[in-house]
Amino acid sequence: MCGRFVLAASPEQVRDHFSHVEREEFPPRYNIAPTQPIATVRLFEGARHFVLVRWGLVPGWVKDPASFSLLANARGETAADKPSFRTAMRHRRCxxxxxxxxxxRAGPDGRKQPYFVRPRAGGLVALAGLWEEWCDPDGGVIDTGALMTVPANAALSHIHDRMPLVIAPEHFDLWLDVKSARPQEIRALIRPAPDDLFEAFPVSRRVNGARDDDPGLLEPERAEEVEPPEAPAKRRKAGQGEGGDGGGQLDLF
Structure with missing residues (x-):
């Protein structure tokens, strides 16, 4: 699952990494949340283009977006078969x-500690996305999008059981090629990122509020360790050991 992300690179750095033709200017964002604009890169007439879309995909067949569930994420394993995503999966990848x-990450008491996950070598990554156009009755067009997710790799599975699907630079052309790429080639890209790609560290719970959007959100903090009701000695006697993460389902908030 991916419900918040960061784009702190300069427009020049983004353009150099993705080779899109526009010279867009945009501010750094440190807490991008669903329903907000997100940057996408897509292929059109043989060139890569930079396009802002609203995060939360709305399929073209939806009659009333206000009554439709917010689709911030699409599971990579099933997106090609789901009615909400299969058209975008075939024709509108970004x-x-x-x-x-x-x-x-859920703690022993059920409270959740936010972690920032970033490339170990710094710089940018390309998250796999889908986009759609929705037309209102008056003829207006809204571009919307979703991020794709896959099972977490071994390095990050202790935080959450899902992670965003990352597309390596050498596969940009293949992912964006919605005309010639074969389904089996696209399926081969839907896999967890290498274990050594990312590093993760705990950050402030201020990130829980989408209104907070500043560089301080990326400052490392010590994760809060909250003891369960029983004393440590009793917990060890019960065979649970030390340093466990609770073993429960992990999700946002």
């Missing part, structure tokens, strides 16, 4: 520039 993303 890349989403990111400096990193946030994920939440």
């Amino acid at each position: 890349l989403v520039p990111a400096s990193g993303y946030y994920e939440w």
Whole structure:
């Protein structure tokens, strides 16, 4: 699952990494949330283009977006078969520039600690995305999008059981090629990122509020360790050991 991410690179750095033709100017964002605009790169007439879309995909067949569930994520394993995503999966794939993303880990007491996950070597990554056009009755057009997710790799599975799908630079052309790429070639790209790609560290719970959007959100913090009701000695006697993460389902907030 991916419900918040960061794009702190300059427009020049994004353009150099993704080779899109526009010279767009945009501010750094440190807490991008669903329903907000997100940057995408898509292929049109043989060139890569930079396009802003609203995060939360709305399929073209939806009559009333206000009554439709917010689709911020699409599971990579099933997107090609789901009515909400299969058309976009075939015809409207895109890349989403990111400096990193946030994920939440559940503690023993059920509270969730946010972590910032970023490329170990710095720089940008390309998250796999889908986009759609929705036309209102008056003829207006809204571009919307979703991020694709896959099972977490071994390095990050202790935080959450899902992670965004990352497309390596050598596969940009293949992912964006909705005319010639074969389905089996696209399926081969839907896999967890290499274990050594990312590093993760706990950050402030201020990230829980989408109104907070500043560089301080990326400052490392010590994760809060909250003891369960029983004393440590009793917990060890019960065979649970030390340093466990609770073993429960992990999700946002």
